Amino acid sequence: MSKQEQTAISPTRMENYPEWYQQVIKASEMAELSPVRGCMVIKPWGYGLWENIQRLLDDMFKVTGVKNAYFPLFIPISFLEKEAEHVEGFAKECAVVTHHKLEKGENGRLVPAGRLNEPLIVRPTSETIIGDAFSKWIRSYRDLPMLINQWGNVVRWEMRTRIFLRTSEFLWQEGHTVHATKNEALERTYMMLDIYKRMAEELLAIPVITGEKTEAEKFPGAETTTCIEAMMQDRKALQAGTSHFLGQNFARASNIRFQSADEKEELGWTTSWGASTRLIGGLIMAHGDDNGVILPPRVATAHIVLLPILKKPKESETVMAYTMDLADRLRQFYYHGTPLRVEIDARNIGGTRNWDWIKKGIPLRVEIGPKDIASNSVFMARRDMDRKQSRSITIDRFLEEVGDILDDIQKNLFEKALAFREKNTRNIDDRETFDAFFTPANPEQPEIHGGFAMAHWCGDRKCEEAVKNRLNVTIRCIPFGGEETSGICIECEKPSPKRVVFAKAY
RNA sequence: CGGGACGUGGCUCAGUCUGGUAGAGCACAGCGUUCGGGACGCUGGGGUCGCAGGUUCAAAUCCUGCCGUCCCGACCA
Structure with a gap:
């Protein structure tokens, strides 16, 4: 391998x-x-x-x-x-x-x-x-x-x-x-x-x-x-x-x-x-990323999964009791008005267990083993960050900060998505650039291309249709706000008062 | 609804051309060894090969029809 x-x-x-x-x-x-x-x-x-x-x-x-x-x-x-x-x-x-x-x-x-x-x-x-x-x-x-x-x-x-x-x-x-x-x-x-x-x-x-x-x-x-x-x-x-x-x-x-x-x-x-x-x-x-879904905490089916590390039977009892107790304490915490949703996964199936939850996109994974218990801490991994950035955190701090951590994940996801959209949104004013923007390099197996093209449109349905026929690109909306900047229609070059959002759509 | 690809255990697929009645890996179950770890060994369960006809001594394999899935179009949240 x-x-x-x-x-x-x-x-x-x-x-x-x-x-x-x-x-x-x-x-x-x-x-x-x-x-x-x-x-x-x-x-x-x-x-x-x-x-x-x-x-x-x-x-x-x-x-x-x-x-x-x-x-x-x-x-x-x-x-x-x-x-x-x-x-x-x-x-x-x-x-x-x-x-x-x-x-x-x-x-x-x-x-x-x-x-x-x-x-x-x-x-x-x-x-x-x-x-x-x-x-x-x-x-x-x-x-x-x-x-x-x-x-x-x-x-x-x-x-x-x-x-x-x-x-x-x-x-x-x-x-x-x-x-x-x-x-x-x-x-x-x-x-x-x-x-x-x-x-x-x-x-x-x-x-x-x-x-x-x-x-x-x-x-x-x-x-x-x-x-x-x-x-x-x-x-x-x-x-x-x-x-x-x-x-x-x-x-x-x-x-x-x-x-x-x-x-x-x-x-x-x-x-x-x-x-x-x-x-x-x-x-x-x-x-989502190449490891699966990533759920925003505010709507996530569950917020946290507790993963007890179960090795020897004697320790396991302690670890399980500790895990159950932590789950109870977490469930008493209100996150934006609802109790934290906590899962416990006590399957003893090795690393697969961790990966199952990564694929499901649960915001926080928390491992609890004998060493953590001894040091009054847990080992925490955030789904929105690299797996290697997992860290040990004391129980007290975890309980104190869990809401902030979830909020931080929420904020991080929004900012990533916003940055992505901004990176792939362009003002386009001529047809050549417009067509190139929406044409994949390899039409047989189209790679990810295009984005939101903010372009002028005269308001005529025929122009809208022409663009659709040529590129399978439609006007997603005439955005609210945004400044009124005069320009010329991307299709017919007649005057237009405002840019609209062109994109390929689901 | 048009054009293309595909349909074989839960999943990914081999076998189809050149018919001889099913295989692998992963997953699953049991036991053992490991393990802060997508582990390993042994053992085991599970498929009338999308469906229906046909050809044949014999069909996953050939023929016809149907159904479904995916991709590209037309339509749409």
């Missing part, structure tokens, strides 16, 4: 990024493919992340007055038909329920029977069915704003699937609100986008750009779609959350009307906003 440093994940990110992504998920036991085409099984280590994201996001929503509710999985086709653009956008990828029972057919196989009068679709999103409820719930301006969120699953029949990033069924949250005025609805749209930005940056440690989608990229039926866009380590963009201003389109379609203070009947103004299990894919691709 060669003695050179071997990575736990093969291939490495540089060698083959898509394959690395799949191997990381397998090695970390976060999820796996299911027997159902395009659907995944989320395993405990992955689902734990989702639970944390869910809880923290939910808290942020509730602070702004949002309440949770639940609406049906099935939607009558006639509901989807109500909003023209909406149908256009989703009809192509709907799972349709046409029967309500099974009967024994030939060969004893079960066959669908009992055809439904009106087929149902499995929700690809719930604007229409929630709109229908809202139309009944809302009578007067006193009922507004209506602020509802639903945690659930949706189905979109995808051509090509990728675990966590694009599966036929995925878990998400969809918020739906109704307001008396346009401004209030717009305000809510931006408020929720800001929550997503905070969630991504503060909890997932993923820096994001906020902005507005172009006409071509916006949600079917929306007036405007806003989004957070993150850069993955292959320099592609990932849309990690969206918030839509729906104008009065869905209010009209679902007949959401209210009586205003001056006794007039008016149409409501609605918004919707969502974030999904795709976030987990983003987390993996933003922070």
Whole structure:
């Protein structure tokens, strides 16, 4: 065997990024493919992340007055038909329920029977069915704003699937609100986008750009779609959350009307906003390295694993007792409002045990052996640092500093990701440079290339499409903020007031 | 849905061209020796070779169809 440093994940990110992504998920036991085409099984280590994201996001929503509710999985086709653009956008990828029972057919196989009068679709999103409820719930301006969120699953029949990033069924949250005025609805749209930005940056440690989608990229039926866009380590963009201003389109379609203070009947103004299990894919691709996942402490399924060094039976008893006691003490520590999540792995399987946790990306590994106990210390390794930087630390200091250490990991991950994005974001002003930026040296086996190109765009859909056809590069968003600098469109050279974010995307 | 590759124990793959009814490494279980360590030895369990037909005395191997996975396009969170 060669003695050179071997990575736990093969291939490495540089060698083959898509394959690395799949191997990381397998090695970390976060999820796996299911027997159902395009659907995944989320395993405990992955689902734990989702639970944390869910809880923290939910808290942020509730602070702004949002309440949770639940609406049906099935939607009558006639509901989807109500909003023209909406149908256009989703009809192509709907799972349709046409029967309500099974009967024994030939060969004893079960066959669908009992055809439904009106087929149902499995929700690809719930604007229409929630709109229908809202139309009944809302009578007067006193009922507004209506602020509802639903945690659930949706189905979109995808051509090509990728675990966590694009599966036929995925878990998400969809918020739906109704307001008396346009401004209030717009305000809510931006408020929720800001929550997503905070969630991504503060909890997932993923820096994001906020902005507005172009006409071509916006949600079917929306007036405007806003989004957070993150850069993955292959320099592609990932849309990690969206918030839509729906104008009065869905209010009209679902007949959401209210009586205003001056006794007039008016149409409501609605918004919707969502974030999904795709976030987990983003987390993996933003922070993972060639040894596996690296979990940001704020959402990590577990924060710390205790690894007792068990040798001789006599010592083992002491070491185990000590380990259990340390676990208890750690669990009494509150990290950002929740008790530390501590695992104990007492398997006596040699170094494999350590590597299992490295691949899973747990922020802190703590070894406890007889020598540590004798010196009142533990041996601690941080997942965000080199393995050789493990160090001995006294128990007292560890207990005192554990929160700071986790915060430091969190901060370190964010800063690394931010530096990476900045390194791979460029202002580009001419087409030659632009095309070169997005063209791999070896098209047969494309190496990691490109990034975010901040370039001028005239606003014409045709130019956007031309770029997409030529390079498979799209406008990820028209970023908020940023200075208004006039320039010329990267495609047609007509004047443009502002740079937009061009990138290849997931 | 188009173009390409692939489908053999849990994982990675050999065997397929030139049919003779399954192999390796890793993982798993037991025992022992090691061990602040991705250890080693011995022993053992586990596969009707994606599915369904067909050709043949005989099919993982040849033929047809289907299903699934991955990559590249079209579509999308």
